[in-house]
Amino acid sequence: MATAVLLPQSTPSDYHRIISQTLKIPKDTKIAIPVGILACQRDPLLRSLKTFVVSTTVSQPADPPAKKPAKKAVIAPTLPSDPLLEVILHDTVIFPEGGGQPTDTGIINTTLDGKTWEVIQAKRHGGHAVHYVRVKDGDLPGALLAFSPGESVEVALGQEGFTRRYDHMSMHTSQHLLSALLETRLELPTLSWSLTSYPSPCYVEIPRGMSPDEIISIQNEANRLVFEGRRVHVEVEELNPVQEKPVPTLDSGRTVGRGLPDDYTGGVKRVVVIDGVDRNPYVYSISSSVEHNSLNRPTSCCGTHLPSLHNLQIFLLPHTDALARSTTTNARLYFLTGPRLIDHLTSSHNLVTSTASILSCGAPQLPDRVKQVVDERRKVEKRLNDVETELARVVAEDLIKEYRPQTANCNVYKKHIHRVDDSSNVLGFLSAVSITFTNLVAPDAKQYLIVLTSSPSSQTTSSTTVVLLFGSSDRHVKKIGDGLKSKLGVKGGGKGLKWSGKYVGVWRDKENVLLDDVIQSGEL
Ligand SMILES: [Zn+2]
Numbered sequence: 001m002a003t004a005v006l007l008p009q010s011t012p013s014d015y016h017r018i019i020s021q022t023l024k025i026p027k028d029t030k031i032a033i034p035v036g037i038l039a040c041q042r043d044p045l046l047r048s049l050k051t052f053v054v055s056t057t058v059s060q061p062a063d064p065p066a067k068k069p070a071k072k073a074v075i076a077p078t079l080p081s082d083p084l085l086e087v088i089l090h091d092t093v094i095f096p097e098g099g100g101q102p103t104d105t106g107i108i109n110t111t112l113d114g115k116t117w118e119v120i121q122a123k124r125h126g127g128h129a130v131h132y133v134r135v136k137d138g139d140l141p142g143a144l145l146a147f148s149p150g151e152s153v154e155v156a157l158g159q160e161g162f163t164r165r166y167d168h169m170s171m172h173t174s175q176h177l178l179s180a181l182l183e184t185r186l187e188l189p190t191l192s193w194s195l196t197s198y199p200s201p202c203y204v205e206i207p208r209g210m211s212p213d214e215i216i217s218i219q220n221e222a223n224r225l226v227f228e229g230r231r232v233h234v235e236v237e238e239l240n241p242v243q244e245k246p247v248p249t250l251d252s253g254r255t256v257g258r259g260l261p262d263d264y265t266g267g268v269k270r271v272v273v274i275d276g277v278d279r280n281p282y283v284y285s286i287s288s289s290v291e292h293n294s295l296n297r298p299t300s301c302c303g304t305h306l307p308s309l310h311n312l313q314i315f316l317l318p319h320t321d322a323l324a325r326s327t328t329t330n331a332r333l334y335f336l337t338g339p340r341l342i343d344h345l346t347s348s349h350n351l352v353t354s355t356a357s358i359l360s361c362g363a364p365q366l367p368d369r370v371k372q373v374v375d376e377r378r379k380v381e382k383r384l385n386d387v388e389t390e391l392a393r394v395v396a397e398d399l400i401k402e403y404r405p406q407t408a409n410c411n412v413y414k415k416h417i418h419r420v421d422d423s424s425n426v427l428g429f430l431s432a433v434s435i436t437f438t439n440l441v442a443p444d445a446k447q448y449l450i451v452l453t454s455s456p457s458s459q460t461t462s463s464t465t466v467v468l469l470f471g472s473s474d475r476h477v478k479k480i481g482d483g484l485k486s487k488l489g490v491k492g493g494g495k496g497l498k499w500s501g502k503y504v505g506v507w508r509d510k511e512n513v514l515l516d517d518v519i520q521s522g523e524l
Contacts, residue, residue: 009045012231015307016042020237023268029090030054030150034127036268036302037236040095040104044169044304048156051090056147058140059084059132077103077121083140084120085133087147092155095165096122096129100195101172101303106161108133109154110146117143119155124302127267131155163339164198165304170338171195171202173232173272173305174312177225178335179204180277181218186210191330199343201317201334209320209331222314229310231275239269272301274309312337315344388423392432395419399433400440403448412476413448414519418512421454427500430454430468434498438470447472449480451519455507465507467492469499483518 018025018037025042026033029052033039039049061079087108097103103121108131110117118134135143147153157165172195179190182204193204210218306312320331336344352363361369395417403413423429430452437450449471456463467490471477474496481499484490488511492501503511 011043011045011307015044015233017233017235018237019235023236023238026090031090032088032128033091034268035096035098035124035129036127036239036270038095038129039091040093040304041234041270041302043093044165044306046093047162048154049091049093050152050154051092053147053149053151053153054088054090055149056088056144057086058144059086077105079120079132080134083135083138083143085131085135085143085147087131087133088128089131089153089155092122092129092131093157094119094122094129094131094155094161095168095304096124098124099302100175100193101168102195102197104157104161104165104168106155106157109156111152111154112146112148113142115146117146167198167339168195169304169306170312171340172303173274173309174222174314174335174337175202175204176232176272176301176305177222177274177277177309177312178218178314178316178333180274181221182206182333184277185218185221186214199340199347201336201340201344203321203332203334205323205330205332206320207331208329209322210333212318215316215318215320215333219314219316225274225277226309226312226314229308230277231308232305233273233275233307234305235271235273237269239267270301272303272305313341315341388429389432392429393436395433396436396440399437399450403441411447412471413446414450415448416451416453416512416516416519418507419452419454420457422457423454426454426466427468430466430500434468434470438497441472445472447476449473449476449519451480451484451515453503453507453512453515459506461505463504463506465503465505465511467501467503469494469501470497472497480519484515487518488514 016037023037025037032054035041039046089108093104094106095101095104103123104119105121106119108117108119109115118136119131120134121132123130123132133143133147175190175193175195179193182188182190188206188208188210191205191207194202196202315336317334317336320333323330323332352366355370356363356366359366359369359373399415399417402415421429433452434450441448450469452468453465455465467484469477469481469484471480477494477497477499481492481494481501484499484501485492488503490501490503492499494500
Protein backbone atom coordinates (compact mmCIF):
# COMPACT_ATOMS: atom_id res chain seq x y z
CA MET A 1 0.00 0.00 0.00
CA ALA A 2 1.33 3.41 -0.86
CA THR A 3 1.90 5.84 1.96
CA ALA A 4 1.96 9.56 1.43
CA VAL A 5 5.23 11.08 2.55
CA LEU A 6 4.88 14.72 3.39
CA LEU A 7 7.44 17.37 2.79
CA PRO A 8 9.37 18.05 6.01
CA GLN A 9 8.31 21.25 7.77
CA SER A 10 11.88 22.46 7.84
CA THR A 11 14.92 21.92 5.69
CA PRO A 12 17.11 18.99 6.87
CA SER A 13 20.41 20.11 8.43
CA ASP A 14 22.50 18.29 5.82
CA TYR A 15 20.74 19.96 2.88
CA HIS A 16 23.31 22.71 2.53
CA ARG A 17 26.85 21.31 2.50
CA ILE A 18 29.87 23.58 2.41
CA ILE A 19 32.51 21.30 0.93
CA SER A 20 35.37 23.77 1.22
CA GLN A 21 37.43 24.17 4.39
CA THR A 22 37.84 27.86 3.80
CA LEU A 23 34.37 29.01 2.75
CA LYS A 24 32.56 30.61 5.69
CA ILE A 25 29.22 32.35 5.88
CA PRO A 26 29.93 35.94 6.92
CA LYS A 27 28.75 36.60 10.50
CA ASP A 28 29.43 40.34 10.51
CA THR A 29 25.96 41.87 10.10
CA LYS A 30 27.44 44.99 8.52
CA ILE A 31 28.29 43.08 5.37
CA ALA A 32 25.94 41.33 2.96
CA ILE A 33 26.10 37.56 2.52
CA PRO A 34 26.73 36.97 -1.20
CA VAL A 35 24.19 35.43 -3.56
CA GLY A 36 24.93 31.70 -3.59
CA ILE A 37 24.85 31.21 0.19
CA LEU A 38 21.84 33.34 1.13
CA ALA A 39 19.39 31.94 3.67
CA CYS A 40 16.90 31.23 0.86
CA GLN A 41 19.56 29.07 -0.78
CA ARG A 42 20.81 27.40 2.43
CA ASP A 43 17.35 26.76 3.83
CA PRO A 44 14.68 26.83 1.11
CA LEU A 45 11.79 26.13 3.52
CA LEU A 46 12.63 29.07 5.80
CA ARG A 47 9.86 31.63 5.57
CA SER A 48 11.17 34.50 7.68
CA LEU A 49 14.41 35.78 9.15
CA LYS A 50 15.55 38.50 11.56
CA THR A 51 18.46 40.42 10.05
CA PHE A 52 19.97 43.88 9.55
CA VAL A 53 20.08 46.55 6.87
CA VAL A 54 23.46 46.90 5.12
CA SER A 55 22.66 49.66 2.63
CA THR A 56 19.69 51.58 1.23
CA THR A 57 19.35 53.83 -1.80
CA VAL A 58 16.40 55.40 -3.57
CA SER A 59 15.74 53.46 -6.76
CA GLN A 60 16.12 55.46 -9.96
CA PRO A 61 13.61 54.31 -12.54
CA ALA A 62 15.34 52.71 -15.51
CA ASP A 63 14.92 54.39 -18.89
CA PRO A 64 12.24 52.69 -20.95
CA PRO A 65 13.79 50.29 -23.49
CA ALA A 66 14.46 51.81 -26.92
CA LYS A 67 12.57 49.05 -28.69
CA LYS A 68 9.71 46.87 -27.56
CA PRO A 69 11.09 43.83 -25.72
CA ALA A 70 10.40 40.40 -27.22
CA LYS A 71 7.37 38.60 -25.82
CA LYS A 72 8.49 36.57 -22.85
CA ALA A 73 7.02 33.43 -21.36
CA VAL A 74 7.85 34.80 -17.93
CA ILE A 75 5.93 37.88 -16.97
CA ALA A 76 8.11 40.44 -15.16
CA PRO A 77 6.55 42.06 -12.09
CA THR A 78 4.79 45.34 -12.83
CA LEU A 79 6.52 48.10 -10.94
CA PRO A 80 4.20 50.46 -9.06
CA SER A 81 4.42 54.21 -9.55
CA ASP A 82 5.30 54.63 -5.84
CA PRO A 83 8.95 55.42 -5.06
CA LEU A 84 11.11 52.35 -4.45
CA LEU A 85 14.03 51.75 -2.14
CA GLU A 86 16.84 49.40 -3.12
CA VAL A 87 17.72 47.66 0.12
CA ILE A 88 20.60 45.25 0.72
CA LEU A 89 20.26 43.15 3.87
CA HIS A 90 22.84 41.08 5.70
CA ASP A 91 20.87 37.96 4.75
CA THR A 92 17.49 37.18 3.21
CA VAL A 93 14.80 34.56 2.57
CA ILE A 94 13.76 36.41 -0.59
CA PHE A 95 15.39 34.85 -3.63
CA PRO A 96 16.66 37.36 -6.21
CA GLU A 97 15.81 36.36 -9.76
CA GLY A 98 18.52 34.40 -11.51
CA GLY A 99 19.38 31.21 -13.34
CA GLY A 100 15.98 30.88 -14.89
CA GLN A 101 14.11 31.19 -11.59
CA PRO A 102 12.02 34.34 -11.22
CA THR A 103 12.23 36.67 -8.27
CA ASP A 104 10.41 36.01 -5.00
CA THR A 105 8.09 38.58 -3.53
CA GLY A 106 7.72 39.20 0.20
CA ILE A 107 7.61 41.68 3.04
CA ILE A 108 10.02 43.42 5.40
CA ASN A 109 8.99 44.50 8.91
CA THR A 110 11.11 47.38 10.18
CA THR A 111 11.77 47.33 13.92
CA LEU A 112 12.23 51.09 14.28
CA ASP A 113 8.68 52.07 13.31
CA GLY A 114 6.91 48.68 13.40
CA LYS A 115 5.81 49.06 9.79
CA THR A 116 5.41 46.37 7.14
CA TRP A 117 6.83 47.04 3.68
CA GLU A 118 6.15 45.24 0.46
CA VAL A 119 9.10 43.77 -1.47
CA ILE A 120 7.89 43.72 -5.05
CA GLN A 121 10.99 42.01 -6.46
CA ALA A 122 14.62 41.21 -5.68
CA LYS A 123 17.46 41.32 -8.16
CA ARG A 124 21.08 40.27 -8.09
CA HIS A 125 23.45 43.19 -8.53
CA GLY A 126 26.93 41.66 -8.85
CA GLY A 127 27.05 39.37 -5.82
CA HIS A 128 24.31 41.07 -3.81
CA ALA A 129 20.60 40.53 -3.48
CA VAL A 130 18.82 43.88 -3.79
CA HIS A 131 15.27 44.17 -2.43
CA TYR A 132 12.95 46.60 -4.19
CA VAL A 133 10.84 48.00 -1.37
CA ARG A 134 7.67 49.93 -2.12
CA VAL A 135 7.32 53.25 -0.33
CA LYS A 136 3.59 53.84 0.04
CA ASP A 137 2.16 57.32 0.54
CA GLY A 138 5.44 58.88 -0.64
CA ASP A 139 7.04 59.08 2.83
CA LEU A 140 10.60 58.70 1.55
CA PRO A 141 12.34 60.33 4.58
CA GLY A 142 10.48 57.97 6.94
CA ALA A 143 11.33 54.98 4.78
CA LEU A 144 15.01 55.92 4.54
CA LEU A 145 15.11 56.27 8.33
CA ALA A 146 13.49 52.87 8.93
CA PHE A 147 15.94 51.29 6.48
CA SER A 148 19.07 53.06 7.76
CA PRO A 149 22.18 50.85 7.66
CA GLY A 150 22.42 48.81 10.87
CA GLU A 151 18.64 48.89 11.57
CA SER A 152 17.10 45.59 12.51
CA VAL A 153 14.37 44.12 10.30
CA GLU A 154 12.44 40.91 9.75
CA VAL A 155 12.35 39.74 6.15
CA ALA A 156 9.62 37.24 5.24
CA LEU A 157 8.04 35.58 2.22
CA GLY A 158 4.51 35.91 3.57
CA GLN A 159 1.84 33.38 2.54
CA GLU A 160 1.55 34.69 -1.00
CA GLY A 161 5.33 34.84 -1.43
CA PHE A 162 5.77 31.31 -0.11
CA THR A 163 3.04 29.92 -2.39
CA ARG A 164 4.81 31.53 -5.33
CA ARG A 165 8.20 30.24 -4.18
CA TYR A 166 6.89 26.71 -3.55
CA ASP A 167 5.64 26.59 -7.13
CA HIS A 168 8.99 27.87 -8.45
CA MET A 169 10.95 25.34 -6.35
CA SER A 170 8.70 22.51 -7.51
CA MET A 171 9.20 23.38 -11.17
CA HIS A 172 12.93 24.07 -10.84
CA THR A 173 13.80 20.89 -8.92
CA SER A 174 11.69 18.86 -11.35
CA GLN A 175 13.53 20.44 -14.24
CA HIS A 176 16.84 19.28 -12.75
CA LEU A 177 15.48 15.75 -12.45
CA LEU A 178 14.04 15.83 -15.95
CA SER A 179 17.22 17.26 -17.53
CA ALA A 180 19.41 14.71 -15.74
CA LEU A 181 17.24 11.83 -17.02
CA LEU A 182 17.12 13.19 -20.58
CA GLU A 183 20.89 13.58 -20.54
CA THR A 184 21.80 10.22 -19.02
CA ARG A 185 19.08 8.03 -20.56
CA LEU A 186 18.72 9.58 -24.01
CA GLU A 187 21.85 11.70 -24.35
CA LEU A 188 19.66 14.74 -24.84
CA PRO A 189 21.30 17.81 -23.34
CA THR A 190 19.10 20.61 -22.10
CA LEU A 191 19.82 23.65 -24.25
CA SER A 192 17.66 25.97 -22.19
CA TRP A 193 14.56 25.89 -20.06
CA SER A 194 11.85 28.28 -19.06
CA LEU A 195 10.17 28.65 -15.72
CA THR A 196 7.05 30.18 -17.21
CA SER A 197 4.46 32.13 -15.26
CA TYR A 198 1.93 30.13 -13.23
CA PRO A 199 0.02 28.03 -14.26
CA SER A 200 1.49 27.43 -17.74
CA PRO A 201 3.58 24.30 -18.24
CA CYS A 202 7.35 24.89 -18.10
CA TYR A 203 9.56 23.49 -20.83
CA VAL A 204 13.07 22.29 -21.58
CA GLU A 205 14.55 22.85 -25.01
CA ILE A 206 16.31 19.79 -26.42
CA PRO A 207 18.13 19.15 -29.73
CA ARG A 208 15.39 16.96 -31.25
CA GLY A 209 11.79 15.87 -30.79
CA MET A 210 10.96 12.77 -28.72
CA SER A 211 8.77 9.78 -29.51
CA PRO A 212 5.72 9.05 -27.31
CA ASP A 213 7.55 5.96 -25.98
CA GLU A 214 10.59 7.99 -25.01
CA ILE A 215 8.41 10.52 -23.23
CA ILE A 216 6.56 7.80 -21.30
CA SER A 217 9.80 6.07 -20.32
CA ILE A 218 11.33 9.30 -18.98
CA GLN A 219 8.11 10.14 -17.14
CA ASN A 220 7.97 6.66 -15.56
CA GLU A 221 11.58 6.84 -14.50
CA ALA A 222 11.13 10.31 -13.01
CA ASN A 223 8.06 9.25 -11.08
CA ARG A 224 9.79 6.14 -9.77
CA LEU A 225 12.45 8.42 -8.25
CA VAL A 226 9.75 10.73 -6.93
CA PHE A 227 7.98 7.77 -5.32
CA GLU A 228 11.23 6.81 -3.64
CA GLY A 229 11.45 10.39 -2.38
CA ARG A 230 15.06 10.83 -3.46
CA ARG A 231 16.76 13.51 -1.44
CA VAL A 232 18.21 16.68 -2.87
CA HIS A 233 21.14 18.57 -1.42
CA VAL A 234 23.39 21.42 -2.39
CA GLU A 235 27.19 21.43 -2.36
CA VAL A 236 28.93 24.75 -2.12
CA GLU A 237 32.54 25.85 -2.46
CA GLU A 238 34.47 28.92 -3.49
CA LEU A 239 34.33 29.71 -7.15
CA ASN A 240 37.62 29.33 -8.94
CA PRO A 241 37.12 31.13 -12.24
CA VAL A 242 40.28 29.54 -13.69
CA GLN A 243 38.82 26.05 -13.22
CA GLU A 244 35.50 26.94 -14.83
CA LYS A 245 35.39 25.40 -18.29
CA PRO A 246 33.64 27.30 -21.05
CA VAL A 247 30.06 26.32 -21.84
CA PRO A 248 30.06 23.43 -24.35
CA THR A 249 28.78 23.97 -27.85
CA LEU A 250 26.90 21.53 -30.08
CA ASP A 251 27.88 20.86 -33.73
CA SER A 252 25.14 23.27 -34.71
CA GLY A 253 26.96 26.04 -32.85
CA ARG A 254 24.24 26.19 -30.19
CA THR A 255 25.59 26.47 -26.65
CA VAL A 256 24.37 24.04 -24.02
CA GLY A 257 22.95 26.08 -21.20
CA ARG A 258 24.56 29.21 -19.90
CA GLY A 259 27.70 29.70 -17.88
CA LEU A 260 27.88 31.81 -14.77
CA PRO A 261 26.61 35.32 -15.38
CA ASP A 262 29.49 37.66 -16.32
CA ASP A 263 28.61 40.11 -13.58
CA TYR A 264 28.39 37.50 -10.82
CA THR A 265 30.84 38.42 -8.09
CA GLY A 266 29.54 36.25 -5.25
CA GLY A 267 32.53 33.96 -5.54
CA VAL A 268 30.48 30.85 -4.68
CA LYS A 269 29.87 27.76 -6.77
CA ARG A 270 26.74 25.71 -5.97
CA VAL A 271 25.98 22.25 -7.22
CA VAL A 272 22.56 20.70 -6.76
CA VAL A 273 22.67 16.94 -6.26
CA ILE A 274 19.70 14.59 -6.55
CA ASP A 275 20.80 11.50 -4.67
CA GLY A 276 21.76 8.61 -6.91
CA VAL A 277 19.96 9.81 -9.95
CA ASP A 278 22.90 8.45 -11.80
CA ARG A 279 25.69 5.89 -11.42
CA ASN A 280 28.20 8.55 -10.64
CA PRO A 281 26.40 10.79 -8.27
CA TYR A 282 28.98 13.49 -8.19
CA VAL A 283 29.69 13.81 -11.87
CA TYR A 284 26.32 13.06 -13.37
CA SER A 285 23.64 13.47 -10.85
CA ILE A 286 23.86 17.09 -10.73
CA SER A 287 21.46 19.14 -11.83
CA SER A 288 21.65 20.10 -15.26
CA SER A 289 19.91 23.00 -16.69
CA VAL A 290 20.30 26.26 -18.21
CA GLU A 291 22.42 28.06 -15.81
CA HIS A 292 24.71 25.09 -15.65
CA ASN A 293 25.05 22.66 -18.45
CA SER A 294 24.68 18.96 -18.12
CA LEU A 295 27.64 17.59 -20.01
CA ASN A 296 29.19 15.37 -17.39
CA ARG A 297 30.43 18.00 -15.10
CA PRO A 298 29.13 19.65 -12.01
CA THR A 299 28.28 23.25 -12.59
CA SER A 300 26.50 25.81 -10.59
CA CYS A 301 22.84 26.52 -10.00
CA CYS A 302 21.79 29.53 -7.97
CA GLY A 303 18.11 28.57 -7.63
CA THR A 304 16.24 27.42 -4.56
CA HIS A 305 15.48 23.70 -4.46
CA LEU A 306 13.23 21.47 -2.44
CA PRO A 307 15.15 19.14 -0.12
CA SER A 308 13.57 16.05 -1.70
CA LEU A 309 11.58 14.88 -4.68
CA HIS A 310 8.56 14.15 -2.43
CA ASN A 311 5.29 15.28 -3.99
CA LEU A 312 7.00 16.21 -7.26
CA GLN A 313 5.06 13.81 -9.47
CA ILE A 314 6.00 14.89 -12.99
CA PHE A 315 3.61 14.96 -15.92
CA LEU A 316 5.20 15.37 -19.35
CA LEU A 317 2.85 16.70 -21.98
CA PRO A 318 2.80 13.74 -24.38
CA HIS A 319 4.33 15.49 -27.38
CA THR A 320 7.19 17.83 -28.20
CA ASP A 321 6.78 21.10 -30.08
CA ALA A 322 9.24 21.58 -32.92
CA LEU A 323 10.74 25.06 -32.97
CA ALA A 324 9.85 26.73 -36.22
CA ARG A 325 13.29 27.56 -37.50
CA SER A 326 14.65 25.94 -40.63
CA THR A 327 18.19 25.71 -39.25
CA THR A 328 17.34 23.60 -36.22
CA THR A 329 15.65 20.41 -35.15
CA ASN A 330 15.32 21.71 -31.59
CA ALA A 331 12.13 20.93 -29.75
CA ARG A 332 10.39 21.84 -26.52
CA LEU A 333 9.26 19.27 -24.01
CA TYR A 334 6.63 20.66 -21.62
CA PHE A 335 6.21 19.46 -18.06
CA LEU A 336 4.06 20.03 -15.01
CA THR A 337 4.52 19.20 -11.37
CA GLY A 338 3.37 20.18 -7.86
CA PRO A 339 0.79 22.99 -7.66
CA ARG A 340 0.73 23.47 -11.44
CA LEU A 341 -0.04 19.82 -12.02
CA ILE A 342 -2.98 20.01 -9.60
CA ASP A 343 -4.19 23.19 -11.31
CA HIS A 344 -3.89 21.53 -14.71
CA LEU A 345 -5.80 18.42 -13.56
CA THR A 346 -8.52 20.56 -12.00
CA SER A 347 -9.03 22.75 -15.05
CA SER A 348 -8.83 19.78 -17.46
CA HIS A 349 -11.35 17.87 -15.34
CA ASN A 350 -13.71 20.84 -15.24
CA LEU A 351 -13.49 21.26 -19.02
CA VAL A 352 -14.19 17.59 -19.63
CA THR A 353 -17.10 17.31 -17.17
CA SER A 354 -18.78 20.52 -18.31
CA THR A 355 -18.48 19.43 -21.97
CA ALA A 356 -19.77 15.94 -21.10
CA SER A 357 -22.72 17.49 -19.29
CA ILE A 358 -23.61 19.62 -22.34
CA LEU A 359 -23.52 16.49 -24.49
CA SER A 360 -25.37 14.40 -21.87
CA CYS A 361 -22.80 11.64 -21.72
CA GLY A 362 -20.01 10.38 -19.48
CA ALA A 363 -16.43 11.62 -19.94
CA PRO A 364 -15.21 8.37 -21.58
CA GLN A 365 -17.92 8.66 -24.26
CA LEU A 366 -16.90 12.25 -25.12
CA PRO A 367 -14.75 11.63 -28.23
CA ASP A 368 -17.43 9.39 -29.84
CA ARG A 369 -20.22 11.77 -28.88
CA VAL A 370 -18.35 14.82 -30.25
CA LYS A 371 -17.61 12.97 -33.49
CA GLN A 372 -21.30 12.05 -33.77
CA VAL A 373 -22.36 15.68 -33.22
CA VAL A 374 -19.86 16.95 -35.80
CA ASP A 375 -21.00 14.35 -38.37
CA GLU A 376 -24.64 15.19 -37.77
CA ARG A 377 -23.92 18.88 -38.13
CA ARG A 378 -22.20 18.28 -41.47
CA LYS A 379 -25.23 16.36 -42.72
CA VAL A 380 -27.59 19.08 -41.51
CA GLU A 381 -25.49 21.77 -43.19
CA LYS A 382 -25.60 19.89 -46.47
CA ARG A 383 -29.37 19.42 -46.17
CA LEU A 384 -29.78 23.12 -45.38
CA ASN A 385 -27.72 24.11 -48.43
CA ASP A 386 -29.87 21.88 -50.64
CA VAL A 387 -33.08 23.34 -49.23
CA GLU A 388 -31.81 26.93 -49.59
CA THR A 389 -30.87 26.32 -53.22
CA GLU A 390 -34.35 24.99 -53.85
CA LEU A 391 -35.94 27.91 -52.00
CA ALA A 392 -33.85 30.40 -54.02
CA ARG A 393 -35.23 28.83 -57.17
CA VAL A 394 -38.83 29.11 -55.93
CA VAL A 395 -38.36 32.80 -55.06
CA ALA A 396 -36.73 33.50 -58.44
CA GLU A 397 -39.49 31.69 -60.32
CA ASP A 398 -42.18 33.69 -58.48
CA LEU A 399 -40.38 36.87 -59.56
CA ILE A 400 -40.28 35.70 -63.15
CA LYS A 401 -44.03 34.93 -63.03
CA GLU A 402 -44.76 38.48 -61.91
CA TYR A 403 -42.21 40.07 -64.24
CA ARG A 404 -43.39 38.58 -67.57
CA PRO A 405 -46.90 40.07 -67.76
CA GLN A 406 -45.68 43.47 -66.50
CA THR A 407 -43.14 43.94 -69.25
CA ALA A 408 -45.83 45.08 -71.66
CA ASN A 409 -46.74 48.36 -69.97
CA CYS A 410 -43.64 49.84 -68.37
CA ASN A 411 -40.06 50.64 -69.31
CA VAL A 412 -38.30 49.01 -66.41
CA TYR A 413 -39.67 46.31 -64.14
CA LYS A 414 -38.88 47.46 -60.57
CA LYS A 415 -39.37 45.23 -57.57
CA HIS A 416 -38.37 45.03 -53.90
CA ILE A 417 -38.73 41.87 -51.84
CA HIS A 418 -38.06 41.93 -48.09
CA ARG A 419 -37.46 38.61 -46.37
CA VAL A 420 -36.79 37.36 -42.87
CA ASP A 421 -34.02 34.74 -42.92
CA ASP A 422 -31.84 33.32 -40.18
CA SER A 423 -29.39 31.82 -42.65
CA SER A 424 -25.67 31.70 -41.84
CA ASN A 425 -25.00 32.95 -45.37
CA VAL A 426 -27.72 35.45 -46.24
CA LEU A 427 -25.81 37.10 -49.08
CA GLY A 428 -25.14 33.67 -50.62
CA PHE A 429 -28.86 32.90 -50.52
CA LEU A 430 -29.87 36.25 -52.06
CA SER A 431 -27.17 35.82 -54.72
CA ALA A 432 -28.59 32.40 -55.57
CA VAL A 433 -31.99 34.06 -56.13
CA SER A 434 -30.42 36.70 -58.41
CA ILE A 435 -28.42 34.15 -60.40
CA THR A 436 -31.46 31.92 -60.95
CA PHE A 437 -33.55 34.93 -62.00
CA THR A 438 -30.90 36.14 -64.44
CA ASN A 439 -30.64 32.65 -65.94
CA LEU A 440 -34.41 32.38 -66.39
CA VAL A 441 -34.86 35.78 -67.99
CA ALA A 442 -34.85 35.74 -71.81
CA PRO A 443 -31.83 37.55 -73.29
CA ASP A 444 -34.01 40.02 -75.21
CA ALA A 445 -36.31 40.63 -72.27
CA LYS A 446 -37.40 43.99 -70.99
CA GLN A 447 -35.26 45.86 -68.47
CA TYR A 448 -35.55 45.13 -64.76
CA LEU A 449 -34.22 46.30 -61.41
CA ILE A 450 -34.70 44.15 -58.34
CA VAL A 451 -33.77 44.78 -54.69
CA LEU A 452 -33.71 41.91 -52.20
CA THR A 453 -33.39 42.63 -48.48
CA SER A 454 -33.15 40.12 -45.66
CA SER A 455 -33.27 40.72 -41.89
CA PRO A 456 -32.87 38.22 -39.04
CA SER A 457 -36.04 37.18 -37.20
CA SER A 458 -34.94 38.82 -33.96
CA GLN A 459 -33.42 42.27 -34.37
CA THR A 460 -31.43 44.59 -32.14
CA THR A 461 -29.66 47.88 -32.81
CA SER A 462 -26.58 45.93 -33.91
CA SER A 463 -28.46 43.60 -36.29
CA THR A 464 -27.51 43.51 -39.94
CA THR A 465 -29.92 43.56 -42.83
CA VAL A 466 -28.33 42.39 -46.07
CA VAL A 467 -29.22 44.26 -49.26
CA LEU A 468 -28.71 42.88 -52.76
CA LEU A 469 -29.52 44.92 -55.82
CA PHE A 470 -29.34 43.60 -59.38
CA GLY A 471 -30.62 44.72 -62.74
CA SER A 472 -30.20 44.67 -66.47
CA SER A 473 -28.30 47.98 -66.70
CA ASP A 474 -25.17 48.86 -64.73
CA ARG A 475 -26.12 52.55 -64.86
CA HIS A 476 -29.48 51.79 -63.17
CA VAL A 477 -27.81 49.58 -60.57
CA LYS A 478 -25.28 52.29 -59.68
CA LYS A 479 -27.93 54.98 -59.45
CA ILE A 480 -30.21 53.01 -57.09
CA GLY A 481 -27.16 51.83 -55.10
CA ASP A 482 -26.14 55.47 -54.55
CA GLY A 483 -29.71 56.23 -53.49
CA LEU A 484 -29.69 53.44 -50.89
CA LYS A 485 -26.45 54.81 -49.50
CA SER A 486 -27.63 58.39 -49.18
CA LYS A 487 -31.28 57.84 -48.18
CA LEU A 488 -31.03 54.76 -45.98
CA GLY A 489 -27.41 54.79 -44.89
CA VAL A 490 -26.78 51.35 -46.39
CA LYS A 491 -23.03 50.70 -46.58
CA GLY A 492 -22.05 48.86 -49.72
CA GLY A 493 -20.91 48.97 -53.30
CA GLY A 494 -20.92 47.02 -56.51
CA LYS A 495 -19.69 46.58 -59.98
CA GLY A 496 -21.63 46.08 -63.19
CA LEU A 497 -25.05 44.54 -62.73
CA LYS A 498 -24.79 43.78 -59.01
CA TRP A 499 -24.64 45.87 -55.89
CA SER A 500 -24.64 44.60 -52.31
CA GLY A 501 -24.56 46.24 -48.90
CA LYS A 502 -25.43 46.08 -45.25
CA TYR A 503 -27.79 48.05 -43.10
CA VAL A 504 -27.01 48.04 -39.37
CA GLY A 505 -29.93 48.54 -36.97
CA VAL A 506 -33.55 47.44 -36.76
CA TRP A 507 -35.15 47.19 -40.20
CA ARG A 508 -38.78 48.23 -39.90
CA ASP A 509 -41.65 49.12 -42.24
CA LYS A 510 -40.23 52.67 -42.36
CA GLU A 511 -37.10 51.32 -44.06
CA ASN A 512 -39.22 49.33 -46.54
CA VAL A 513 -41.16 52.49 -47.44
CA LEU A 514 -37.94 54.52 -47.81
CA LEU A 515 -36.43 51.85 -50.01
CA ASP A 516 -39.51 51.64 -52.24
CA ASP A 517 -39.34 55.44 -52.57
CA VAL A 518 -35.75 55.25 -53.75
CA ILE A 519 -36.65 52.65 -56.38
CA GLN A 520 -39.86 54.24 -57.64
CA SER A 521 -38.70 57.89 -57.68
CA GLY A 522 -35.39 57.10 -59.36
CA GLU A 523 -35.74 58.09 -63.03
CA LEU A 524 -34.39 55.08 -64.91
ZN1 LIG B 1 18.99 25.00 -11.68
